[in-house]
Amino acid sequence: STVICVFEKDAIEIDEDLLANSARSLETLVSVGMKLGVATNKQAKVNL
């Protein structure tokens, strides 16, 4: 079984390591709660 999350275009900046592995067609073993990425919208930047 699989879960797929679809975020709106440019709404999230996914962590670089996850993107890098995926670009090598390599799956990354993760656990619930690990960081996935950060919102890119203005409100998120203000919060940062």
Place this chain on the structure above:
Amino acid sequence: MGHGSSKELPETTNTEGGSTASSRIKRPHISRVFRRLTVSRGNGSSSSALKLVSAEDFAGIALLTLISADMQQFKDKWLACVSFGEQTFRTHISDQTEKPVWNSEKKLLLEKNGPRLARISVFETNRISKNNLVGYCEIDLLELLTQESDSDFEVFELFDPAATGKVVGRISLSCSVEDPIETEKNFARRILAIMDYNEDGKLSFSEFSDLIKAFGNQVAENKKEELFKAADKNGDDAVSMDELAELLAFQQENEPLINCCPVCGEILEVSDKLNTLVHLSLCFDEGTGNQVMTGGFLTDKQASYGWMFKLSEWAHFSSYDVGLNSGSSASHILVFDRKTKRLVEELIDKKIVLSMRAIYQSKIGLHLMDKGAKEILLSISEKQGREMNTTESAGDIPKFVEFFKDQINLAEVKYPLEHFKTFNEFFIRELKPGTRPIASMERDDVAICAADSRLMAFKSVEDGQRFWIKGRKFSVQGLLGKETYSSAFADGTLVIFRLAPQDYHRFHSPVSGTIEKFVKIPGCLYTVNPIAVNSKYCNVFTENKREVSIISTAHFGKVAFVAIGATMVGSITFSKKAGDHVKKGDEYGYFSFGG
């Protein structure tokens, strides 16, 4: 090699009048001249093999056998690798000895303008020194295949990689070219075995029709009765292996039946008939266990690391492209463990591997089963669900835990094993509170991973399709369905969490927000294993049963959360409902056995 009986091969040049089915066919594409020899195999059987006469003949399938080595009184466990072109293959690891014996075979594709140099590397492996390169040699296969020799095998010196010219051992190997007629027959035998449902060694008209249909050639499909009659030379209303081989060979010369490879989907050049046959033969052989050496490595160094070959398989560098072919030999999958920052090999239950192979390994299997496959998978899953809900199924829990002993941490599980009355209860086990810390809990602009899983993430759908999802019909619209799709998701960011059987099967909300709705989309229960996801012919994400929910968030806009059922594990349960507010990390639902 040569073994005494080198002679001209009449069958390959004879265009008519032969007594065998194959010799009656005109075969300009295999009219090259070979010398025949007999190769004795380790298992005692022998088969016809050929040597080339000139460089012009350097095309076909070469059977390379790494027989043994003499490592000069140096005792250890040994493995050997052969690198040829872009691929490297490895033998199994020998016993502790100074004279390892492998008898490992691999079929290699010889192309006129392709690579000729094979590099053989021998590695020692033990507890202290893992996969240490001890010796190597380079062999010009063209030279080897054209030279006169009276021996079944050749011996080459192995050189020390650290000292120029120092000999550290010797390796014995044999190499021959497969008889093109044998290649044709083997191919016919292989596809006949796939299509021959009642296993009588012949194809009935119905089985033959399915085969023609699977070839995807509309012209041929329209005249399948004519083809059947043409193939059925002895008029017994069935097509034997010889008859099928003859038909395929004849048709490939005149009006090819097969326009694209049924296994990997590659469009086949009509003009290059020998390469077409070679391609099909190798593709059909992959994953069947017919070949002893494992492969798909990029370098011999990679090959020396047992787990590494899976990387190259999934990294899509196989000469026969991605998908079923590359996945077919997988009973392990390589993943990068984010926690330990190491590559790890993931075991797959053999039963699951078998079912996946049966269904997804060949286009033929998938294509033919069509609607039948969906019913079978649903039926299997429903049956499995019923079984896993019985009290007897609880007896399987210890075996399951043992099988995945390195991957299931019982200390994290909320209840002891005795608590679980059925296997399904264990499958959807809860974890102790705090076992999965939530990253930046106080910040809702930070999204988290939704499941214990193997994750793939792509900035855009296009990237996702380039690197991973090969199903030709995949689209976000198809994934989400009409009711939940909006243009904001077009070319959005995709994150795929693939759960393996041993995983904690509850999924959690990756973001904080309000659930707008849930929409159930009925569908099939294909596997979501990379074997299927990487296949051009499977569209698991848009055809499988799934439930889509939309979470409205303050920082990410709308987030679509799609739970996709799969073979065996097709039951999806949500623990939230529309209108609920979820905090990131909250349990959102779970998958369980069932249809």
